[in-house]
Amino acid sequence: EAEVAQSPRYKITEKSQAxxxxxxxxxxxxxxxxxxxxLGQGPELLVQFQDESVVDDSQLPKDRFSAERLKGxxxxxxxxxxxxxxxxMYLCASxxxxxxxxxxxxxxxxxxx
Amino acid sequence: KNEVEQSPQNLTAxxxxxxxxxxxxxxxxxxxxxxxxxxxxxxxxxxxxSSGKKKHGRLIATINxxxxxxxxxxxxxxxxxxxxxxxAVSGNxxxxxxxxxxxxxP
Numbered sequence: 007e008a009e010v011a012q013s014p015r016y017k018i019t020e021k022s023q024a025x026x027x028x029x030x031x032x033x034x035x036x037x038x039x040x041x042x043x044x045l046g047q048g049p050e051l052l053v054q055f056q057d058e059s060v061v062d063d064s065q066l067p068k069d070r071f072s073a074e075r076l077k078g079x080x081x082x083x084x085x086x087x088x089x090x091x092x093x094x095m096y097l098c099a100s101x102x103x104x105x106x107x108x109x110x111x112x113x114x115x116x117x118x119x
Numbered sequence: 120k121n122e123v124e125q126s127p128q129n130l131t132a133x134x135x136x137x138x139x140x141x142x143x144x145x146x147x148x149x150x151x152x153x154x155x156x157x158x159x160x161x162x163x164x165x166x167x168x169s170s171g172k173k174k175h176g177r178l179i180a181t182i183n184x185x186x187x188x189x190x191x192x193x194x195x196x197x198x199x200x201x202x203x204x205x206x207a208v209s210g211n212x213x214x215x216x217x218x219x220x221x222x223x224x225p
Contacts, residue, residue, distance in 0.1 A: 039213075048123070048205055048215030049162075062212060095160050107152070108213065110162035 008032040010111035012098050018117045024086035027114045031080070031100030039108065040073055040083050041097040049097055055081060088118045122146045125206050125216035132223050138193040140219045142206030145187065153180050153191045154205040156218065162205070165191070196223045 011030040019025050031038050036057050041049035052071065054062040058078040066073065070089070075081040085092055095115050099108040124143045132138050142151070153165040166173050166180040168189075173180050177196075182189040193200055201223050206216040 046217070048207070048217050050215075051212060054212070097160075097162065099162075107164050107167050109164065110154075113160040113162075115160060 008109075010098055010100055010109050012096075012111035012114055014114055015112060016115050016117075018119065019088050020119050021090055022087040024084065025088050025116060026085075027083045027096050027098075027116075029081045029083070029098030029111060031098070032109055035100035035102055035109070036078070037101045037103060037106070038075060038081050039099040039101075040081070041099065043095040043097055043113075045094070052083070085116075088116075090118050092116060093118045121216070122214050123206055123208055123216040125204075125219050127219060128217070129220045130222070132196050132221070134197055134223055134225050136196050136223075138196050138200075138221065138223075140191045140204050140206075140221070142189045142191070142216055143187060144189075144206075144208045144214075146208065146210060146214065148208040148210045150209050151182050151189050152207040152209065152213075153189075154207060156203040156205060158202075165204075193221075196221075198223045198225050 013028050038055040040052045043049040052066045053073045055075045058075050073083045095113045097113045098111040101108045122145050126141045150167050150169045152167050154162050155165050156162045168182050177194045179192040203218040203220050205218045208214050
């Protein structure tokens with residue numbers, strides 16, 4: 007069964023360092039989402055792509071976060087510099103279109119020390 | 120006030136019990152989703168529904184569009200059902216509840 011792949015699964019970094027997360031959606035899924043989930047809360051959308059274009063990045067802290075999906079397939083989310091408050095689970099999801107069932111990856115758990 | 124409210128926040132049950140988790144929302148939606156998140160963090164989509172009722176194995180999801188309310192039921196609960204269950208609604212974007220942490224004890 008096709009799955010959304012994410013790496014790394016876990017990342018520990020010191021504040022002020024740069025981190026990057028990678029997501030490979032299910033083949034053929036045009037819509038890709040990056041979410042941040044703080045412990046005990048539901049996921050919060052950071053950025054949504056339709057193919058290679060950003061369609062919603064209103065909640066992305068653009069002073070330190072960036073996301074790209076250059077060829078409309080896999081995507082990278084970067085944080086530079088990382089802050090203590092960035093410690094969270096970063097989830098990637100994809101769907102065929104919008105609206106539609108979103109399929110989630112296993113997530114990347116980030117700890118900033 | 121959150122646009123998607125779940126109750127209870129935490130739920131502990133004995134194996135075999137019938138479980139109900141509730142979700143209320145205050146925005147217009149095209150669909151409501153029930154998701155399951157295990158301790159490792161991965162999220163699995165259980166149901167997407169826009170009306171009526173859906174059943175998959177021991178899981179049943181219902182939605183009342185007029186009342187803006189949905190319930191997730193688990194029959195004959197089992198320790199492997201222990202997880203966080205998240206209600207989400209999709210319209211222009213996806214809004215998530217905070218989740219219900221379910222622990223089923225043997």
